[in-house]
Amino acid sequence: MIRQRIPRSEAGHRDVGDVLQSISSASLGELMSIWRARAHEEGSGSPAVFRCLGERVLAQGEPLLAYDVVSAGLGIWPQDVRLRQLQGLALSRSGATERANAVLENLRREDDASEETLGMLGRTYKDLAATAATRKQRNAFLKRAAETYSRAYEATAGYWTGINAATMNLLIGKTELAQRLARRVRDECLKKIEDPKEDHYWELAALGEASLILRDRSQARKWYAHAAEAGKNRFGDLHSSRRNARLILQHWNEDHGWIENYLRIPCVLVFAGHMIDRPDRTTPRFPSEFESQVAKEIQRKIDRLKPGFGLASAACGSDILFLEAMLDTGAEVSVVLPYNEEDFVRDSVDFVPNSKWRARFERVLARSARVITASTQRMGIGGSSYEFCSQLLLGLAAIRCRQLDTTLVPLVIWNETPGDGPGGTASIVENWRKIGYEPEIINLEKICRRSLPLPAGRQRRPLQRSRPAGTDTAQTSEELFGARVVAILFADAVGFSKLTEPEVPRFVEHFFGAIARLTKKFAGSIIARNTWGDGLYFVFDEVDQAGEFALALAEMATKTDWAKKGLRAELNLRIALHAGPVYEFDDPITGRRNFSGTHVSRAARIEPITPAGQVYASEAFAALAAAHRTSNFTCDYVGQTPLAKGYGTLPTYHVRARATARL
Structure with missing residues (x-):
């Protein structure tokens, strides 16, 4: 359990006080707006604004944004x-446990033995225990966590490190000590909650936790019910409390299902659905006359599922109806546009004469916590831009679920018939099912059938199928060019520029030779490859294979003794990964299959900012890896990183093997 402390404004800074006041009462969407608008810069003469904003965002369950906020503050202080x-706490809550541990251990070594530092450090050892591969390693990490929390409690007598010390000692078998600590914490918290003016979430949660340690379930239910009320919408805090409660109940071999009723984290909905019909659509599918009926069905689903988070695109029709309904319930909403807003509005929003879809689109974007543009431009061929957008939505939803340990529910408005092609609703449902997600379906066809008949001239007619491919002797551009979503790897040899002429042949023989041998193991998934000088370029049809190859490549480069092969010992690789839609074609110069597009350029810009020996990835790659449930590697958030040559900043991730950390 981690207690959050909201700092008071520092005297003498009127602007700081104003900004702090706006932050302290803001919802998550408002906090994100404050950050995007850079309102915190009004108080840049004090770190208090960055502290307060970071704490509030963490409490709301957004560790990645919190990391960006506090990192910006650390750039000044x-x-x-x-x-x-x-x-350290933001890294820990985002899953980057080893990096969090390193940050907090550095603080401890600098003689910071405060309750906050030791308590957060104890959490990282608790997190490492959760991912340990063996019981022995798990117990070692739990013991380290118990020692760290106990040291903090002995020094400060703070209740939140005290209750964590009690829980960790219980888990390592020191039941008598754990229950003695729990009683002391209980007595202290009962005194603290006598003041009704203060925020007592953490005291109430500690009372619930102490009751579980003392095996008093009725008292645990009572205090967790009070904590849930005090911590409403503080999903990051609720998640932290729920995790400790689960650990205790598992230790006592008791069912922990009941705790979900008190410390409930609402599910995440990822959404897809049909647009309102275009005026020239041959066969009606979602006529505008049925908008209100569809909106009612969406509301029924939301009322039943009770989600707290929703991700969707923002086309007219199903998307906007879903976003409006979610926002009206107070849920956190994120929007992903497949390409730039101007073109998207023209293509997918503002095509119905005399409608208000454009204004409604602008309103939902203004109220959304986050708006992401998947690609700068639409692919001119096929539906790969929309396919990529749907995969990105699913991946971002999966990352959100992982942060809060909650459920991902795909929801779709669909007529349950074959669609118009890749990137459409039918295609999205098919991809969800391939990965293992079974969506909640609102059947659009049934809604239309039981509703009023369409006006004259709008009745359904048989769909006019396009002429089968190959019936025309002239090749179309789509036959000459294809488009697909791929994973892209760029790498650069660090130290190559220092090679002497005699070393170059040895570099080709040993360095490139080792890479060539490695590629044979991944031959089934590599669909394009190239080299130039010391640069490497690979294209993969699957993100999981791209990630595994990148890590194998990094391991080969860092562990090989290059000096024994007559090369410089410091020789290494910088490796970057990205995913996105690209054009596929037969290269008229090389005669080989090749891939090109703006996403290839985006991948190339990540490589120069990657540390030697590491693998960095874009948010798109991390999201698609999460969507496809990759199990052999993980992507830890690095932050908003400036790209090479002044191309702005990009959310970047450190890709590492999903291996057990060691003491």
Whole structure:
């Protein structure tokens, strides 16, 4: 359990006080708006604004945004202890446990033995225990966590490190000590909650946790019910409390299902659905006359599922109806546009004469917590831009679920018939099912059938199928060019520019030779490859294979003794990964299959910012890896990283093998 402390404004800074006041009462969407608008810069004379904003965002369950906030503050005040603590906590809650542990261990070694630092450090050992491969390793990490929490409690007598010390000691078998600590914490918290003016979420949660340790379930239910009310919509805090409760109940071999009723984290909905019919659509599918009926069905699903988070695109029709309904319930909403807003509005929003879809589109975007543009431009061939958008939506939803340990529910408005091609609703449902997600379906065809008949001239007619491919002797551009979503790898040899002429042949023989041998193991998934000088370029049809190859490549480069092969010992690789839609074609110069497009350029810009020996990836790659449930590697958030040659910043991730950390 982690307690959040909201700092008071510092005297003498009127602007700081104003900004702090706006932050302290803001919802998550408002906090994101404050960050996007850079309102915190009004108080840039003080780190208090960055601390407060980071704490509030963490409490709402957005560790990636919190990491960006506190990292920006550390860029101005690199030695600020509270910002460094929050950076460690943000990393821990985002799943980057080893990096969090390193940040907090550095603070401890600098003689910071505060309750906050030691408590957060104890959490990282608890997290490492959760991912340990063996019981021995798990127990070692739990013991380290118990020692760290106990040291903090002995020094400060703070209840939140005390209750964590009690829980960790229980898990390592020191039941008598754990229950003695739980009683002390219980007595202290009962005194603290006598003041009704303060925020007592953490005291109430500690009372619930102490009751579980003491095996008093009725008292645990009572205190967790009060905590849930006090912590409403503080999903990051609720998740932290729920995790400890589960650990205790598992230790006692008791069912922990009941705790979900009190510390419930609502599900995440990822959405897809048909647009309102275009005026020239041959066969009606979603006529505008049925908009209100579809909206009612969406609301029924939302009322039943009770989601807290929703991700969708924003085309007219199903998307906007879903976003409006979610926002009206107070849910957190994120929007992914397949390409730039101007073209998307023209193609998918503002094509119905005398409608208000454009204004409704602008309103939902203004109220959304986050708006992401998947590609700068639409692919001119096929539906790969929309296919990529749907995969990105699913992946971002999966990442959100992982952060809060909640359920992902795909929801679709669909007529349950074959669609118009890749990237359409039928295609999205097919892809969801291939990965293992079974969606909740609102059957559009049934809604239309039981509703009023369409006006004259709008009745359904048989769909006019296009002429089968190959019936025309002239090749179309789609036959000469294809488009698909791929994973892209760029790598550069660090130290190549220092090679002497005699070393170049040895570089080709040993360095490139080792890479060539490695590619044979992944031959089934590599669909294109190239080299130039010391540069490497690979294209894969699956993100999981791209990630595994990148890590194998990095391991080969860092572990090989290049000096024994007559090369410089410091020789290494920088490796970058990205995923996105690209054009596929027969290269008229090389005669080989090749891939090109703006996403290839985006991948190339990540490589120069990658540290030697590491693998960095874009958010798109991390999202698609999450969507496809990759199990052999994980993507840890690095932050908003400036790209090479002034191409702005990009959310980047560190790709590493999903291996057990060691003491």
